[in-house]
Amino acid sequence: MRLRRTRGRDPLGLRRVLSDRLLPALAASMALLAALALAGARGAADLAARWEGGAATALTVQMPHGARADRALAALAAMPEVGEARLADQARLAALLRPWLGEAPAIPLPSVIELRLARLPPDPAALAQRIAQAVPGATVEAHGVWVARLLALARSLQAVALAALLLVAGIATAVVTVAVRAGIAARRNAIDILHELGATDGDIAGRFARRVALLVGLGALGGTLAAAPVLAGFADLAAPLLGGAAAMRVQDLPWARLPWAELALLPPAAAAIGWLTAQVTLRLWLRRLP
Structure with missing residues (x-):
């Protein structure tokens, strides 16, 4: 037996057990941290590229x-x-x-x-x-020594930001796993009944996965939008270090310096993590049923 996917039907009662407040709020927090980590990694990479191609290749010779x-x-x-x-x-x-x-x-x-x-x-x-x-x-003033140290610092910051991004993804996976397990515990009887009536593992896991993906994706979208003005402020502060011009051109505005491509990937990536985590958690649990 396949569960009917009629709009508005919720045979497992997931709208009650998978809250539309707590899980999106947690996803928004994770997305906010992920956005900051992404912007930090991007900014460190831009700083390293500018220092390596600019000050590192400049010398002064006093005659x-x-x-x-x-x-x-x-x-x-x-x-x-x-x-x-x-x-x-x-x-x-x-x-x-x-x-x-x-x-x-x-x-x-x-x-x-x-x-x-x-x-x-x-x-x-x-x-x-x-x-x-x-x-x-002549007296030669080379910038290579301190620029090399700045490059090492920038690359270290980039590595730390990427590690923080992986940590946020791991925490998000753990949060979704806990939420799904709580939903399973709350709707165990309903799942057992549907499973005995012939509902497939894919149908039951799919119901959970779609609900979790929707909540996590919406929460991540909200967290990403909340991070945008914060990142724009940081971009404005970092503009002199990146060679930003004083003239107010479109490419010099703080909003134009944000890593929009990476930020746009956060909500679908969060939804994918939620969907995959819910699928794996449900299917592993369903395999233990008689």
Whole structure:
């Protein structure tokens, strides 16, 4: 015997035993945490990519007094690791040093060459030493050491965020399992009767699974929507670190920086977890029936 799937019929009384308040609320909480973990992983990945492609490939070379900048530029541009070499603007240097040296510095400002490397060197210290040899007396400021530490930190944060996402999925599975077991305990007699009348395991498990998937999916949708403004605020705070422009373009708005593709997957993924968990829990329990 197959259970009739007429709209509005609830032969197992699942609307009473599987609450439409508690389970969606728990699913919303899990979705909120999952959204934060996803955004954290995405933000850490973006920071790592920006640091690796930006500050890690930038060096500054301070020329000694009296050195010819044109010769130094030619020597540095000839190095295979250097993608671009240019003389820093003296007006910009004066503006940067004005808080410490005042409007009219008593000492002449040094000549500074800004380098942009073609690729991230495997050994930044060795490259800095070669640059110092190519330009005798120059002082090289390489950012590779602290950028490498920042990259390690960003990748560690990304790994922690992904681990937190897996933990949230595990907790959600446990919550659904407990809810389904409670529903089984409350409707055991009805399940036994229907099972003895010939209802298949697939019919009974399907009823539970559809109800759980609906509740969990709706709860996850609410939690994801609640997380969106929080993540938009975080994106606005992180914009300077990611190179956000001051102009209010569409791509610079906080809402545009959210990982919408990943967030859109949360409700269906939560519903799928609820459906699969309910199916497995019910079928394992039904196998033990005589």
